[in-house]
Amino acid sequence: MKTKQYLVVGMGRFGTSVAKSLCEQGHEVLAIDGQKEAVDDIAPFVTEAVQLDVTDEAALTSLDVASFDAAIVSIGTDTRASILVCVLLKELGVPYLIAKANDDLHAKVLTKIGVDRVVFPERDMGARLARSIVSPSVLELMNLSDDYQIMEIILPENWEGKSLKTLDVRRKYGVNILAVNRNDLFMVSPAPDMPLEKDDTLLVLGKQQDVEELRQR
Numbered sequence: 001m002k003t004k005q006y007l008v009v010g011m012g013r014f015g016t017s018v019a020k021s022l023c024e025q026g027h028e029v030l031a032i033d034g035q036k037e038a039v040d041d042i043a044p045f046v047t048e049a050v051q052l053d054v055t056d057e058a059a060l061t062s063l064d065v066a067s068f069d070a071a072i073v074s075i076g077t078d079t080r081a082s083i084l085v086c087v088l089l090k091e092l093g094v095p096y097l098i099a100k101a102n103d104d105l106h107a108k109v110l111t112k113i114g115v116d117r118v119v120f121p122e123r124d125m126g127a128r129l130a131r132s133i134v135s136p137s138v139l140e141l142m143n144l145s146d147d148y149q150i151m152e153i154i155l156p157e158n159w160e161g162k163s164l165k166t167l168d169v170r171r172k173y174g175v176n177i178l179a180v181n182r183n184d185l186f187m188v189s190p191a192p193d194m195p196l197e198k199d200d201t202l203l204v205l206g207k208q209q210d211v212e213e214l215r216q217r
Helices: 013-024 036-045 057-061 079-091 104-112 121-134 169-173 208-215
Strands: 005-009 028-033 048-051 070-073 097-100 117-119 138-143 148-154 175-182 185-188 201-207
Touching: 005 013, 013 028, 013 036, 028 036, 036 048, 057 079, 070 079, 079 097, 079 104, 104 117, 148 208, 169 175, 169 208, 175 208, 201 208
Parallel strands: 005 028, 005 070, 028 048, 070 097, 097 117
Antiparallel strands: 138 148, 148 201, 175 185, 175 201
16 A cells, blocks of 8 residues: 555544554654644654644645645634635645534535535544444445445354355345455455454445345344
């Protein structure tokens, strides 16, 4: 996997988590925050950490933000600062911009000024938690259309030790296994004869009814 460079602005809980995760995946991360304490806390976990007033255009210009693959703006409750930073980053040529929104109005403004992707970390986590409470076997869900979805599910107990070829998943259940997650390692297009193990999770693609029937096994 090609190493990429990311700029993460705002070292709150979300920004810190994103910065650490990107570095753990082998990418280079420049973490920025206006508070020295936050910068000191994240420094051991990223490529570089800098204390900077990100609303200062001259300061941002010095970072050559256009050379990064993407920037993630995770500024807490200061909506004005979030919007200003996003405007400056777009003007300075950042190729891809992701920003955390505090509410729907904030999200609408971010979209209008050209932010490529707006996220609601708390809302998304709440939705994921709700799904996990209602359906403990479902780890993640993505609806592709009215008919199809991708779902990450826990391996059915009676599948342990068996291969996808033996299970004949596509013919019997009408779904495709896109990947197997084993010990946080995603094996895309797994070999048909690879035995499945107890703690594996499966990334499944299929019609909603077929995926749901498989989940309930």
